[in-house]
Amino acid sequence: MTSMDAYIARRARLAAKIGDAVAILATAPERARNRDSHYPYRFDSYFYYLTGFTEPEAVYVLIGGSEPRSLLFCRSKNEEREIWDGFRYGPQGARAAFAMDETFPIEALDEQMPKLLGDRDRVFFSLGADPAWDMRLTSWLNAVRAMVRTGVRAPSEVVDLRSHLDEMRLVKDGYELETMRKAAAISAGAHRRAMRTVRPGMHEYEIEAEILHEFARHGAQAPAYTSIVAGGANACVLHYVTNRCVLQDNDLLLIDAGCELDGYASDITRTFPVGGRFEGQRKALYEIVLEAQRQAIDAVRPGASFNDPHAAAVRVLTQGLVDVGLLGGEVGGLIESGAYRRFYMHRTGHWLGLDVHDAGDYGSEGKWKPLVEGMVLTVEPGLYVRPAEDIPQAFWNIGIRIEDDVVVTASANEVLTAAVPKSVSDIEALMRSD
Numbered sequence: 042m043t044s045m046d047a048y049i050a051r052r053a054r055l056a057a058k059i060g061d062a063v064a065i066l067a068t069a070p071e072r073a074r075n076r077d078s079h080y081p082y083r084f085d086s087y088f089y090y091l092t093g094f095t096e097p098e099a100v101y102v103l104i105g106g107s108e109p110r111s112l113l114f115c116r117s118k119n120e121e122r123e124i125w126d127g128f129r130y131g132p133q134g135a136r137a138a139f140a141m142d143e144t145f146p147i148e149a150l151d152e153q154m155p156k157l158l159g160d161r162d163r164v165f166f167s168l169g170a171d172p173a174w175d176m177r178l179t180s181w182l183n184a185v186r187a188m189v190r191t192g193v194r195a196p197s198e199v200v201d202l203r204s205h206l207d208e209m210r211l212v213k214d215g216y217e218l219e220t221m222r223k224a225a226a227i228s229a230g231a232h233r234r235a236m237r238t239v240r241p242g243m244h245e246y247e248i249e250a251e252i253l254h255e256f257a258r259h260g261a262q263a264p265a266y267t268s269i270v271a272g273g274a275n276a277c278v279l280h281y282v283t284n285r286c287v288l289q290d291n292d293l294l295l296i297d298a299g300c301e302l303d304g305y306a307s308d309i310t311r312t313f314p315v316g317g318r319f320e321g322q323r324k325a326l327y328e329i330v331l332e333a334q335r336q337a338i339d340a341v342r343p344g345a346s347f348n349d350p351h352a353a354a355v356r357v358l359t360q361g362l363v364d365v366g367l368l369g370g371e372v373g374g375l376i377e378s379g380a381y382r383r384f385y386m387h388r389t390g391h392w393l394g395l396d397v398h399d400a401g402d403y404g405s406e407g408k409w410k411p412l413v414e415g416m417v418l419t420v421e422p423g424l425y426v427r428p429a430e431d432i433p434q435a436f437w438n439i440g441i442r443i444e445d446d447v448v449v450t451a452s453a454n455e456v457l458t459a460a461v462p463k464s465v466s467d468i469e470a471l472m473r474s475d
């Protein structure tokens with residue numbers, strides 16, 4: 042499956058959902074970082090999902106009906122701007138390259154949209170995503186209403202487009218899985234490199250640099266999220282991204298980092314000893330998290346519920362916390378009361394795809410979503426022990442998480458990120474190599 046086949050198939054599926062309505066999707070705006078400098082540009086995931094088009098200032102319009110048509114509004118060719126900022130497809134170039142039926146310069150949007158919306162009952166739109174686009178839609182609808190005396194009917198319903206696309210994005214097609222496999226392989230290489238490189242006395246940012254270098258040299262366009270490189274106590278800060286501290290011999294190092302390749306995220310966490318050997322209570326807690334992760338991954342299969350991996354992880358973690366003396370009491374009761382949340386305060390995973398926390402519902406009406414073939418989710422249990430009077434000092438400041446990216450297959454699951462070691466002996470062996 043080529044990428045263009047995938048986009049065309051998705052447009053056809055969306056067309057089937059919207060009937061003879063019109064769907065409108067704008068891409069993300071460019072954002073200034075400071076004077077004349079912009080944040081790295083990232084297109085809107087929904088827009089990209091249907092177009093594959095990565096330039097800013099673009100709008101995709103799908104005209105539903107018996108013969109659906111795909112329209113793209115994009116920036117015009119501009120020699121002056123292309124000298125400064127680089128190539129633009131322009132409407133004519135984009136039409137063939139992105140399999141559009143019609144293309145227009147973006148400046149034509151306000152003129153064309155009222156015509157395209159006339160005599161349509163419904164508009165599919167990401168209402169509420171961006172107030173500026175909400176106002177723009179309102180102005181187009183008012184322009185159609187102004188034409189009613191010429192015998193044109195204005196749409197009477199605006200329907201949320203995202204919920205329809207969310208359902209589609211939840212189940213990945215062959216092209217998406219292929220891309221996610223590649224993204225996962227690059228990120229796996231970066232984690233292996235971090236394990237081989239780390240030495241006591243290095244800074245967290247030096248390890249972050251190794252990871253980013255590995256992403257970039259394999260063609261990943263960006264990290265999928267800000268990398269967490271957290272030594273010792275920093276690992277107990279769930280979203281630690283400062284990455285400025287010196288790594289100590291006795292510390293564990295928690296790295297949560299994944300690249301984005303061609304729009305698709307990977308998301309891996311590994312925790313390993315800066316000095317190369319797991320010891321004492323760090324090793325004991327690590328083995329508990331590893332077993333929780335193993336059982337949670339086992340729970341990923343078609344027909345299971347999204348919550349099953351979490352329930353499996355919580356059972357193993359809570360039992361482990363009792364075994365090492367951090368919790369006292371009976372496991373069932375500790376789960377029911379939520380006592381384990383003192384040491385495990387996040388959930389075991391999330392959907393993964395174009396966004397690191399990907400689109401899609403997790404359940405509705407009090408029921409968790411059932412897993413089906415082609416869904417991709419992370420499995421990422423952890424334990425985090427902050428200093429407290431009632432906790433033996435040997436456990437203080439230990440933070441551990443192990444995270445892999447898992448595809449639901451026809452029979453069970455496939456772990457996309459299995460190339461990074463996670464057993465104590467495999468990690469220690471890799472750290473000894475070189």
Ligand code: GLY
Nearest residue numbers: 266297308397421
């Ligand atoms: N890296 C973000 C997460 O694990 O959810």
Ligand code: MN
Nearest residue numbers: 308419421444
């Ligand atoms: Mn994650």
Ligand code: MN
Nearest residue numbers: 297308309444
């Ligand atoms: Mn992560």
